[in-house]
Amino acid sequence: MTRGGLLLAVLLGLLPGSLNAAPSLEYAVKAAYLPKFIPFITWPDAAFAGAGAPFTICALGEDRFAGKLDLAAAGLRAGDHAVEVRHLAASDSSAGCQLIFLPAGGDPASIREILDAMRGKPIVTVTDSGLSAHGVISFVIENNHVRFDIDDALAAEDGLAISSKLLGLAHAVRMRSQP
Amino acid sequence: MNTAPLTGRKRNWSPMVIGALAAAAVLLAAGVLMAVYQEQLYSAQQAKSIREQAQILAASVTAAVVFNDQKASQEYVDALRVNPELQAAAVYGGGGRLIAGFARATRLPSTMKEARAATGIGYIDIAVPVSQNGAQVGIVLLRALTEPEERRIARYVGVILLLTMGALVIAVLSFSQAALSRRAQELSRLNARLYEEMEERRKTEEALRQSHKMEAVGQLSGGIAHDFNNLIMIVKGNLRLLRRKLGTQAENSPAGTYIESADEALDRAAHLTQRILAFSRRQPLTPQRVNLSTLAQGLTELIRHSVGEKVEITMRLNGTWSTLCDVNQMENVILNLAINARDAMPEGGRLVLETRDVTLKQPPAEMENENFVPGDYAALAVIDTGSGMPEEIRRRAVDPFFTTKPQGKGTGLGLSMTFGFVRQSGGYLAIESKVGRGTTVTMLMPRDREGP
Numbered sequence: 001m002t003r004g005g006l007l008l009a010v011l012l013g014l015l016p017g018s019l020n021a022a023p024s025l026e027y028a029v030k031a032a033y034l035p036k037f038i039p040f041i042t043w044p045d046a047a048f049a050g051a052g053a054p055f056t057i058c059a060l061g062e063d064r065f066a067g068k069l070d071l072a073a074a075g076l077r078a079g080d081h082a083v084e085v086r087h088l089a090a091s092d093s094s095a096g097c098q099l100i101f102l103p104a105g106g107d108p109a110s111i112r113e114i115l116d117a118m119r120g121k122p123i124v125t126v127t128d129s130g131l132s133a134h135g136v137i138s139f140v141i142e143n144n145h146v147r148f149d150i151d152d153a154l155a156a157e158d159g160l161a162i163s164s165k166l167l168g169l170a171h172a173v174r175m176r177s178q179p
Numbered sequence: 180m181n182t183a184p185l186t187g188r189k190r191n192w193s194p195m196v197i198g199a200l201a202a203a204a205v206l207l208a209a210g211v212l213m214a215v216y217q218e219q220l221y222s223a224q225q226a227k228s229i230r231e232q233a234q235i236l237a238a239s240v241t242a243a244v245v246f247n248d249q250k251a252s253q254e255y256v257d258a259l260r261v262n263p264e265l266q267a268a269a270v271y272g273g274g275g276r277l278i279a280g281f282a283r284a285t286r287l288p289s290t291m292k293e294a295r296a297a298t299g300i301g302y303i304d305i306a307v308p309v310s311q312n313g314a315q316v317g318i319v320l321l322r323a324l325t326e327p328e329e330r331r332i333a334r335y336v337g338v339i340l341l342l343t344m345g346a347l348v349i350a351v352l353s354f355s356q357a358a359l360s361r362r363a364q365e366l367s368r369l370n371a372r373l374y375e376e377m378e379e380r381r382k383t384e385e386a387l388r389q390s391h392k393m394e395a396v397g398q399l400s401g402g403i404a405h406d407f408n409n410l411i412m413i414v415k416g417n418l419r420l421l422r423r424k425l426g427t428q429a430e431n432s433p434a435g436t437y438i439e440s441a442d443e444a445l446d447r448a449a450h451l452t453q454r455i456l457a458f459s460r461r462q463p464l465t466p467q468r469v470n471l472s473t474l475a476q477g478l479t480e481l482i483r484h485s486v487g488e489k490v491e492i493t494m495r496l497n498g499t500w501s502t503l504c505d506v507n508q509m510e511n512v513i514l515n516l517a518i519n520a521r522d523a524m525p526e527g528g529r530l531v532l533e534t535r536d537v538t539l540k541q542p543p544a545e546m547e548n549e550n551f552v553p554g555d556y557a558a559l560a561v562i563d564t565g566s567g568m569p570e571e572i573r574r575r576a577v578d579p580f581f582t583t584k585p586q587g588k589g590t591g592l593g594l595s596m597t598f599g600f601v602r603q604s605g606g607y608l609a610i611e612s613k614v615g616r617g618t619t620v621t622m623l624m625p626r627d628r629e630g631p
Contacts, residue, residue, distance in 0.1 A: 036245050039311050079312075165242035169251050 040166035047122035058097035199353030203346035252279035401459025458599035489527030498534030502624035523565025
């Protein structure tokens with residue numbers, strides 16, 4: 001986490017506001033963000049196969065991060081679980097994933113399909129910017145900065161609890177209905 | 180009368196002044212301690228308050244630090260602007276880089292390292308780590324102004340004033356109280372001395388009067404006795420001539436008896452005049468060097484006979500100095516005193532004959548004599564455990580013809596004669612007496628320097 005933060009800080013600090021000029025930087029930021037979401041989200045115990053099971057970040061489709069996600073998540077832990085990254089093909093099962101990244105560029109219909117399939121499951125769906133369908137977290141680009149929206153209502157449906165700290169950072173939040 | 184100047188007197192701190200000063204000091208010390216304690220408490224509370232604010236900021240800014248969200252961080256930091264104590268607040272990321280912050284009147288350190296190096300006087304820096312799951316992701320730094328010296332002093336000036344006033348009031352009160360009591364003491368002391376001096380003067384006057392009286396009586400009676408003595412001698416001479424004229428005729432006739440009786444009466448009269456002359460210090464004396472201890476020792480048997488068996492006699496003859504006096508008269512005097520002592524102890528008692536060597540700078544208290552010569556004296560004391568005498572009798576004891584003995588028993592000349600003899604020999608007579616305890620008659624005879 002610290003290394004990720006450092007990387008991010010260096011990246012943002014040295015090259016501010018020039019995401020368009022270097023799309024790879026946009027994904028570097030997103031790669032740094034993905035593991036950082038984990039400490040602010042609470043998964044139900046049922047989300048894991050067992051006490052020793054890893055925390056799996058799944059990235060669908062081709063690797064947009066060019067290995068940077070693996071780098072950012074390397075050596076991280078989420079509570080008792082070691083964090084690992086798994087790259088999924090479209091046909092692969094999402095079983096065992098706690099957080100799944102759906103990149104832009106694919107078939108919107110299939111994205112929507114996947115999202116529907118994930119509904120009610122304790123999986124944090126992260127949708128890339130530029131997609132019309134949104135998961136629990138969806139990246140947005142604002143003023144050349146990577147930001148994110150949070151659909152807390154959807155998270156509630158999935159049995160996930162998102163820290164208000166994270167909600168406070170979000171670009172926009174769809175609030176869960178008050179109990 | 181000698182009055183010591185008040186200013187020259189050694190200042191004596193009364194316990195009250197010391198107590199009051201101590202109380203004032205304790206009050207001041209307590210005030211200072213309280214102020215210091217309050218100050219430390221205040222500083223500690225300020226530091227604690229700042230630390231709490233830093234901890235709150237650190238806890239809330241976590242996500243913003245993790246995601247390097249400057250805007251969100253700034254919002255969190257800006258919330259602290261309402262606290263006017265805060266000089267600066269800053270959030271640093273994991274690498275120590277500044278993410279967000281504000282600064283008032285001071286420059287915001289751009290890195291944590293710089294912030295650490297810039298600590299100084301007048302403010303305190305409180306740094307609290309921003310951590311997530313036990314790992315440090317950043318640091319929150321709050322810089323608070325410590326209260327300026329003037330404001331701190333201003334805060335305590337009221338208390339200090341009150342304390343000082345209190346201490347001053349106590350000090351002034353106790354000082355004036357002490358001064359008052361000192362003056363009162365001084366006054367009463369002076370008064371006592373005045374009384375003392377008055378009493379002394381009265382005594383001296385009385386002694387002088389007594390001495391003058393004795394002198395006058397002595398001169399008068401001495402003159403009379405002298406002439407009387409001459410007359411007696413003429414009568415005695417004529418009686419002798421008459422006896423010679425009668426020759427053997429006088430032997431067995433009433434005339435011889437008449438002459439005998441007249442002669443005896445004349446002897447008694449001569450004896451009387453001798454004693455009067457002794458008192459008036461006009462008797463012919465033949466002074467010899469004599470050691471009073473030896474003299475007294477030689478008289479022991481005679482005294483024992485005179486005082487009888489009821490009186491126990493103790494000799495304490497420690498005197499070694501000799502004196503010049505008429506030995507016969509001295510023996511008479513000692514015997515006389517012993518007989519006086521016996522008469523004071525009709526039921527028996529203890530008679531002490533004591534001789535001592537004394538060096539005197541001033542006359543003994545009981546001795547009323549204004550022209551005392553300091554020096555070495557051979558003292559002889561006759562001490563009895565008899566009835567003693569009250570002060571007014573003691574004072575008149577040496578007056579001629581003054582006696583407390585029944586009529587016909589005493590002549591009232593014993594002590595007068597002793598007094599006259601002692602004075603004529605250059606000595607002094609002191610009489611101490613306590614009713615029911617006894618009497619001590621002390622003769623102080625000047626030491627004969629030629630002797631041992």
